[in-house]
Structures are given as structure tokens and as C-alpha cells.
Amino acid sequence: MLWAAVASAAVYGGNFICSMLIGRELGPAATGQIAYITWLTATIGLLVSLGLNEALTRYTAELTASADDIQGISALVVRRLALLTIPGAGLTFALLPATYHENRNLVALSIALYLAQRQALLARSHLTGLQHFRRLSNWTVAGSLVQILVLAAACRRFGVPAALFTYLIANVLIALPATRTLAHLLVAKVSHSRTLQRRLNKYALTAWASAVISAFVWQRMEVFFLNLYCTTREVGLFAAAASVAAVVSQGPVMLTGALVPHFAEAFGKQQPAQIHSVYVSATKLLAFLLFPTCLLAAVLSRALVVTCYGWRFADAALPMSALVVAASFGGVSSASSALMHGMDRPGFIAVGGTVGAGLTIVTGLTAIPAWGVTGAAISKMIIQLAMVTLGIWYTTVHLGMRFPFRHTLSILMAAITSAAVVALFAQKATSTAQALALFVFGYILFLFLAKRLRLWTPSERCALSRLLDSRLPQYRFAVYSFSLIERVL
Numbered sequence: 001m002l003w004a005a006v007a008s009a010a011v012y013g014g015n016f017i018c019s020m021l022i023g024r025e026l027g028p029a030a031t032g033q034i035a036y037i038t039w040l041t042a043t044i045g046l047l048v049s050l051g052l053n054e055a056l057t058r059y060t061a062e063l064t065a066s067a068d069d070i071q072g073i074s075a076l077v078v079r080r081l082a083l084l085t086i087p088g089a090g091l092t093f094a095l096l097p098a099t100y101h102e103n104r105n106l107v108a109l110s111i112a113l114y115l116a117q118r119q120a121l122l123a124r125s126h127l128t129g130l131q132h133f134r135r136l137s138n139w140t141v142a143g144s145l146v147q148i149l150v151l152a153a154a155c156r157r158f159g160v161p162a163a164l165f166t167y168l169i170a171n172v173l174i175a176l177p178a179t180r181t182l183a184h185l186l187v188a189k190v191s192h193s194r195t196l197q198r199r200l201n202k203y204a205l206t207a208w209a210s211a212v213i214s215a216f217v218w219q220r221m222e223v224f225f226l227n228l229y230c231t232t233r234e235v236g237l238f239a240a241a242a243s244v245a246a247v248v249s250q251g252p253v254m255l256t257g258a259l260v261p262h263f264a265e266a267f268g269k270q271q272p273a274q275i276h277s278v279y280v281s282a283t284k285l286l287a288f289l290l291f292p293t294c295l296l297a298a299v300l301s302r303a304l305v306v307t308c309y310g311w312r313f314a315d316a317a318l319p320m321s322a323l324v325v326a327a328s329f330g331g332v333s334s335a336s337s338a339l340m341h342g343m344d345r346p347g348f349i350a351v352g353g354t355v356g357a358g359l360t361i362v363t364g365l366t367a368i369p370a371w372g373v374t375g376a377a378i379s380k381m382i383i384q385l386a387m388v389t390l391g392i393w394y395t396t397v398h399l400g401m402r403f404p405f406r407h408t409l410s411i412l413m414a415a416i417t418s419a420a421v422v423a424l425f426a427q428k429a430t431s432t433a434q435a436l437a438l439f440v441f442g443y444i445l446f447l448f449l450a451k452r453l454r455l456w457t458p459s460e461r462c463a464l465s466r467l468l469d470s471r472l473p474q475y476r477f478a479v480y481s482f483s484l485i486e487r488v489l
Contacts, residue, residue, distance in 0.1 A: 012250065014144030014170065018151055019243050022163050023236070023309035025155045031309075032227075032235030033100075034163050039223045041092055041114040045121065046215060048088040051208030052077045053125040055200050058207075060129025073200060074126065078182055085118050097227065109164040116171035123178035135177055143173035210350055216357035218330070218384070222376040225364035234373040240309045241320035241377060248297045248304075249290060249327035272400075275339070279395075280404045283335045287408045291415035292446040294328030296439050299423040303435035319377035326381035332408070333388040336395045348398075352390050359383045414449035418442045 023031045056077045092114045093107065100106050127136040147170040154162040215221065220242055226235045297304060301324070302317035340349055363379035395401045422442040429435040
């Protein structure tokens with residue numbers, strides 16, 4: 001688990017650092033070009049893969065005791081993905097804007113990046129299924145470090161092609177440890193069970209449908225409409241705003257990885273009281289961590305964006321504020337999503353996601369042409385808040401789990417109050433040090449306001465502390481943070 005966390009941190013951290021380097025060296029328009037190409041290649045890969053990568057991880061892990069079955073199923077998946085790569089490459093070429101086709105190097109690098117991403121994802125799925133987390137982590141960290149170093153050296157001189165080439169290098173390095181094995185599987189003469197194949201097909205299509213629906217609501221689908229109706233500069237501004245908002249909100253949300261197996265275990269043992277206790281206390285913990293952090297970041301958005309990307313991205317401040325506010329509510333509701341998965345009710349997530357996907361398309365065709373990057377960010381915020389409300393309603397009415405409205409609203413009001421006080425001085429924060437000082441002041445003020453809320457009962461504190469300590473040893477800092485919160489309250 002520790003090495004899996006290291007690999008995830010390397011990917012997210014490396015991408016964010018590279019995004020900042022590109023923004024500072026090349027500006028919003030070039031950042032928009034790269035953001036669109038990387039989004040396009042990843043999205044096409046998702047659409048054409050039909051959930052086979054997720055199925056490879058799932059069934060490789062399940063069949064660990066049977067080497068023959070692993071080889072048979074792995075060979076089946078690798079061959080299918082190899083065939084699906086061909087139409088994906090064609091789609092990548094077709095969906096690149098006409099202006100991009102004027103630069104043959106850009107087109108060639110875009111297609112090569114698509115192919116490298118598919119190979120890297122296949123290798124990651126295979127190694128994850130085999131639970132070779134340390135090996136995957138080592139190569140992922142190496143890929144991120146090489147990408148950052150090459151980008152820092154070549155970005156300013158060679159521009160967008162150099163930046164795309166560094167993404168290509170990173171993916172090739174991630175794919176290397178499994179390349180020989182996967183190449184062997186492509187030509188190996190192995191057999192597999194028809195029953196197992198039917199199970200794999202069903203699982204893959206279900207996972208694929210969920211991933212595609214989720215991408216419309218929670219990923220950067222707005223990039224497509226911004227590129228269609230606006231300029232690459234606005235694509236770059238939105239990408240920068242979304243990246244900063246994700247970094248601000250991502251940490252606490254990673255803690256929810258422990259909730260799904262816990263809820264599933266308690267559901268199997270028919271322990272509704274235990275499920276409800278952890279659900280309520282986890283929701284309050286996420287609110288306590290996310291609301292003040294995200295709302296303070298929202299009022300200090302201009303300083304944050306300028307610190308990360310430079311003054312040319314100052315216009316991304318308002319979109320970033322909207323996105324980080326949406327991320328705070330989405331993060332708090334992630335406990336509800338974990339509850340639905342743990343209680344074997346993922347169907348509602350698919351239904352709600354379908355509604356959200358439809359709304360995303362509607363706003364992409366209306367709000368974005370009218371209001372550009374600001375319309376994209378605000379419409380995304382509204383849609384995500386609607387999805388959060390829908391999820392809370394379902395868990396309350398249909399799953400019988402009482403949402404802690406009183407405590408959550410109390411935390412939200414304390415966070416809003418501290419953010420409002422900081423907002424009075426935010427315009428005067430012209431340096432990173434001043435913005436950091438205001439953030440610390442705002443958080444201390446929030447803690448002071450929250451001191452008498454009495455959020456957790458003693459039993460909830462013990463249950464959540466045990467959960468974090470036992471199921472997330474790689475995030476042991478969360479246990480210490482939780483203990484600090486206990487002492488403060």
C-alpha cells in the first residue's frame with residue numbers, strides 16, 4: 001500500500017510540477033495546447049479501452065494462485081487492447097484541431113503520446129494486479145523525475161513539442177518494466193476458460209460505463225468545449241485553475257480509500273450501527289479538513305495561481321475559486337460514494353452520473369460559448385453541487401444513513417466566517433509569504449471558531465482513529481492530524 005501511494009503521488013506531483021513549468025515558461029496559450037492534447041489522448045484511451053485495463057487488474061489479482069489462468073486472461077486482454085489501439089490512434093489524429101495539423105511534429109508527437117499512454121496504463125494495470133507495487137513505484141518516480149529535468153532544460157528553447165516529448169518519455173519509462181512480459185503475452189499460445197472470459201467481459205463493460213460517466217462529471221470534459229468555442233489561452237487558464245484546485249483538495253479525499261472495504265466488511269457482517277458511526281464521523285472529518293482549506297484557498301486564489309503559474313495566469317483566479325469550492329463539497333460527499341460502493345449500490349452512482357453527464361454536455365454547448373472559461377468553471381461547480389446533493393439524498397432516504405447536517409453546516413459556517421475575514425485582506429497579499437500568512441491566520445481563526453462545536457463523540461473518535469491506523473498505514477500522518485484535532489476540540 002505504501003508503494004502504491006508513492007506511485008500515485010509521483011504521478012500527481014510530477015504532472016503538477018510539469019504543468020507549472022510549462023505555464024511559467026510558455027504562457028497560457030501553449031499550456032492550453034498541451035492540456036488539450038494530453039486530455040484528448042487520455043480520453044480517447046478511456047473510450048476505446050472498454051474497461052479492459054480495470055479488468056486486467058481485477059482478474060490478475062483474483063487468479064494469483066493459478067499461473068495458467070493469469071496467462072490466458074492476460075493474453076486475451078493484451079491482444080484486445082492492441083487491436084483497440086489502432087482506432088484510438090485514428091481518433092487522435094482526427095480530433096486534433098486543423099491548426100495543429102499544420103505542424104507535423106506536433107501531430108506525430110500527439111499520436112506517439114497516445115500510444116505511450118496506452119502502453120504505460122497496460123503495464124500499470126498488469127503490475128498492480130500482480131501487486132508489484134514497489135517495482136511500479138520505482139519506475140513511476142523515475143519517469144516523473146526524468147520528465148521534470150528534461151522539461152526544465154528544454155521547454156523554453158523547444159516549446160510545445162519538447163513538453164509533449166517529456167510526457168512521452170515519462171510514459172515510456174513507466175511501461176518499461178512490463179514491456180517484455182506483455183510482448184510475450186501478445187504472441188503466446190495460451191488458453192482460457194470461457195466462463196472466466198464471460199465474467200471478465202461483464203466486469204470490463206460495467207467498469208468502462210462507470211468510468212466514462214464519471215469522466216463527464218468529475219474530469220476536465222470542459223477542455224473539449226473550450227477548445228471548440230474559445231481560444232487555447234482559455235483552455236490553458238482552465239487547466240491551471242483545475243490543477244491548483246485539485247492539489248488543494250486532493251489530500252483529504254485520498255483518506256477515503258479505506259472506507260469502501262470497511263463499509264463492505266461491515267455490510268457483510270450486517271453491522272448497520274458500525275457503518276453509520278464511521279460514515280458520520282468520516283463525513284465530519286472530511287468537512288473539517290476540506291471546508292477551511294478550500295474556502296481559504298478560494299479567497300486567496302489570485303495569489304495561489306500567480307505563485308504557481310505566474311502573472312500571465314491571473315485571470316484563472318475566479319475559475320479556480322469556483323472549482324475549489326466545488327471540490328470541497330465533492331470531497332465531503334466522497335464518504336457517501338464510498339458508502340454506496342460498500343453497500344453494493346453502485347447503480348445509483350451510474351444513474352446520477354448519467355444525469356450529470358447530460359448537464360455537462362448542455363452547459364458545454366451553452367454556457368461555455370457565452371461566458372468562456374468562467375462559464376465552464378461556474379457551470380462545473382453547479383453540476384457537481386447538484387450531484388453531491390443527489391448523493392446525500394439517496395444515502396439518507398434509501399440507505400437509511402443519517403447525514404450529519406448540523407455539524408457539517410456548523411463547520412461550513414466557521415469556515416465561511418474565517419474565509420470572509422481573510423478576504424478583507426486578500427487583495428493586499430501581493431507576495432507568496434503574505435498569502436501564506438493569511439492562510440495560516442484564517443486556519444487558526446477557523447480552529448478557534450470550531451473549538452466548541454463538539455463534533456465527535458468519544459466512540460466516534462476511537463472508531464475513526466482505529467480505521468485510519470489499521471487500513472491506511474501509508475497515511476499515518478492522518479492519524480496524527482486526527483489526534484491533533486481531538487486535542488484542539
